[in-house]
Amino acid sequence: MSNFDLIKEKDESYVAHTYGRFPVAIKEGKGALCKDFDGKEYIDFSSGIGVNSLGFCDEGWVSAVTKQLTTLQHISNLYYTEPCTNAAKLLCEKTGMKKVFFSNSGAESNEGAIKCARKYSFEKYGEGRNKVITLVNSFHGRTVTTLAATGQDVFHKYFYPFTEGFVYAEANNIDALKNALDGSVCAVMMELIQGEGGVMPLDKAYVKEVEALCKENDIILIIDEVQTGVGRTGELFCFQNYDITPDIVTTAKGIGGGLPLGCVMFGEKTETVFGPSDHATTFGGNPVATAGAEYILNTMDEKFLGEVKAKGEYMREKILTMPHVEGIDGLGLMMGIRLSDGIKSADVVKKGIEYGALLLTAKAKVRLLPPLNIRYEEIDKGLEALEKALGDM
Ligand SMILES: *Cc1c(COP(=O)(O)O)cnc(C)c1O
Numbered sequence: 001m002s003n004f005d006l007i008k009e010k011d012e013s014y015v016a017h018t019y020g021r022f023p024v025a026i027k028e029g030k031g032a033l034c035k036d037f038d039g040k041e042y043i044d045f046s047s048g049i050g051v052n053s054l055g056f057c058d059e060g061w062v063s064a065v066t067k068q069l070t071t072l073q074h075i076s077n078l079y080y081t082e083p084c085t086n087a088a089k090l091l092c093e094k095t096g097m098k099k100v101f102f103s104n105s106g107a108e109s110n111e112g113a114i115k116c117a118r119k120y121s122f123e124k125y126g127e128g129r130n131k132v133i134t135l136v137n138s139f140h141g142r143t144v145t146t147l148a149a150t151g152q153d154v155f156h157k158y159f160y161p162f163t164e165g166f167v168y169a170e171a172n173n174i175d176a177l178k179n180a181l182d183g184s185v186c187a188v189m190m191e192l193i194q195g196e197g198g199v200m201p202l203d204k205a206y207v208k209e210v211e212a213l214c215k216e217n218d219i220i221l222i223i224d225e226v227q228t229g230v231g232r233t234g235e236l237f238c239f240q241n242y243d244i245t246p247d248i249v250t251t252a253k254g255i256g257g258g259l260p261l262g263c264v265m266f267g268e269k270t271e272t273v274f275g276p277s278d279h280a281t282t283f284g285g286n287p288v289a290t291a292g293a294e295y296i297l298n299t300m301d302e303k304f305l306g307e308v309k310a311k312g313e314y315m316r317e318k319i320l321t322m323p324h325v326e327g328i329d330g331l332g333l334m335m336g337i338r339l340s341d342g343i344k345s346a347d348v349v350k351k352g353i354e355y356g357a358l359l360l361t362a363k364a365k366v367r368l369l370p371p372l373n374i375r376y377e378e379i380d381k382g383l384e385a386l387e388k389a390l391g392d393m
Contacts, residue, residue, distance in 0.1 A: 003037035022353055029056025032371050032378040034358070043382030045368045046358045050195075050227050050334075053254035053296055055371035061257050061295050068291035075287070077280065083291035090297040094236050097249060097265035101274065102285035106226030106252035107141025109262035112279055113189065113248045114145060116266065117220040120273045121186035124218070132187045132222075133180045135171040139196035140189065140224055149189060152197070172206045174213075181213065187220040188213075192238045195227035198363035199329045199336025204242055211244045220270065222248040226262070227334070230254035231300045231372045234309035234332030241331060254372075257296050261289040300372075308332045308372050311379060315368070318383050323390045329365070333372055336365035343393045351392050357385035 001009070007025045024042075026034050032044050032055050047053065054061050068083055075081060088100035103109045114132060121129045132149060134140065140149040147155050148162035156162060167185075170176040171194065188210060194200040214221040221244075228238035229251035235241050237249060247269045252262030260283070266273070283289075312332045319325055319337060326338040339345060345361040352359040360367040366386075370379070 007037070022350070024353060031055045031058075032374040032382070040356070042353070042356050042358050043378055043385060044358045045370045045382050045386070046360045047254075047369050047371050048258065049360065050232060050253040050369040051256070052258050053230055053232075053372050054257050054299065055373055058257070058373070060299065061292055064295035065259065065288055065292045068288045072287055074283075076282070077285060081285070081287045081290075083287045083294055084285040087290040087293040087297060090294060091263065091265060094297065094300075095240070095249070095265060096245070097267055098271035099266045101264040101266070101279065102290065103252070103262040103264065103281055104260045104283050104286075105141075105262050106224075106250070107143045107146045108281070108284075109226065109250035109252050109264050110140045110146045110149065110189070110222075110224060111143060112264040113222045113224075113250050114149065114187070115279055116248060116264065116270055116273050117187035117189075117222060119278065120220055120270055123273075125186075129184055129186050131165045131167055131185045132189055133167050133169050133177065133185055134188075135190045135194070136168045137171060137194055137197040137200065138168075138189075138191055138224075139194065140191075141226075171200065172203050174206055174209045177210060177213065181217065181219070185217075185219055187222055189222035189224060191224045191226075191228065192242055193228050193233065193330055193334060195334070195367075196362060198365055199334065199367055201329060201331065202242075207242045207244060211246075214247070220247045222246065222250065225249050225251045226253055227369075228331075230296065231305055231308055232332060232334050232369070233330075234305055234312060236297075236300055236305065238331065255293050255296065256289050257292045259286075259289040259292050261286070261293055304372070311370075311374065311376075314376070315370075315379060315383065319386070322387045324393055325390065333368070333370050333374075335368040336362050337368070338365055339393075341393070343390075348386075348389050348393060351389035352385055355385035355388045357382045357389070359386065359389075 027037050134149050134151050136151040138151040140146040145163040148166045151168040167180050169180045223239050223246040247267045249265040324343050326340040329336040345366045348366050349359045
């Protein structure tokens with residue numbers, strides 16, 4: 001049996017079957033290039049779903065993480081640690097947000113945000129003002145509460161009873177939001193570019209109106225940047241493209257560069273809502289993960305973010321000339337390729353693997369989330385594989 005067959009057999013015997021996996025086992029990677037157990041090479045246009053923001057095993061990130069790993073790998077949140085405070089300071093300085101709570105994942109970050117919005121409202125207005133408006137087609141996570149927050153019916157089955165208090169409004173429709181806004185609402189939570197929902201950007205005018213409505217009614221505006229955050233869209237956070245000041249911003253995926261880390265960032269209105277024991281986690285703010293985050297945040301200066309935008313433009317221009325491509329949605333290095341001629345995104349992704357590119361789907365679109373420091377040679381090689389895959393459709 002080949003290495004791959006052995007791994008697959010073991011996986012099927014012992015790992016819960018919650019994932020439909022591709023018939024590939026990745027062994028190692030460097031930059032945007034990885035190899036399977038037969039030595040076949042792939043250009044990674046997926047970053048482990050937006051996680052490896054600096055690609056595989058970036059030298060600076062590895063050295064920051066391993067230095068911390070061999071110094072102090074963990075101590076409880078009962079004590080101060082340096083990497084956690086450094087990462088929080090950088091996040092605040094670079095975003096204008098005021099305080100940071102570290103968690104371990106996107107869903108957990110959103111849970112923290114929802115708890116904070118509800119406590120803010122409870123303390124100020126008392127009971128009964130606890131609903132959260134989210135958008136139709138959104139994705140906010142897999143816990144029982146964040147599934148309820150997710151505005152897609154396919155996620156609302158089996159696991160009843162779901163957490164109460166979520167209402168869904170159509171995206172980019174300000175009247176729908178106004179209709180949902182009554183005295184029982186404490187927060188609006190949304191992604192600025194719906195990721196899992198199909199790389200669907202919100203209109204700037206709509207987002208500005210939502211912000212104004214939230215301000216007027218003292219409703220907490222939560223922006224879920226689990227996928228769009230940490231440089232992905234060419235700004236450190238996507239809300240900086242939209243010229244808004246959210247009350248809470250959540251992120252995860254790219255902030256750890258490959259280690260499990262998420263965070264909730266609080267603005268002026270929300271920075272003091274949580275006091276000791278209102279919210280906590282054992283692993284959150286782990287020194288190793290936050291040492292990596294500190295390195296990543298220091299790397300993402302104006303020049304770096306400018307390159308993310310330039311690389312996004314470069315890729316868009318080339319992809320638009322490829323067969324069956326109708327258009328591209330998204331910002332920076334978050335791209336959703338609209339396909340024509342009834343071609344299925346999953347078929348393109350399967351073909352992409354054959355030609356040596358790791359691609360993603362997002363509903364009907366082919367989604368690309370390359371490492372943010374991908375080199376132009378790597379881009380060209382990955383695009384070649386994408387073009388071949390599209391050509392076969
Ligand atoms: C991936 C994602 C989540 C969930 O993150 P996990 O780390 O898988 O819990 C939440 N919101 C958005 C927008 C995401 O893309």
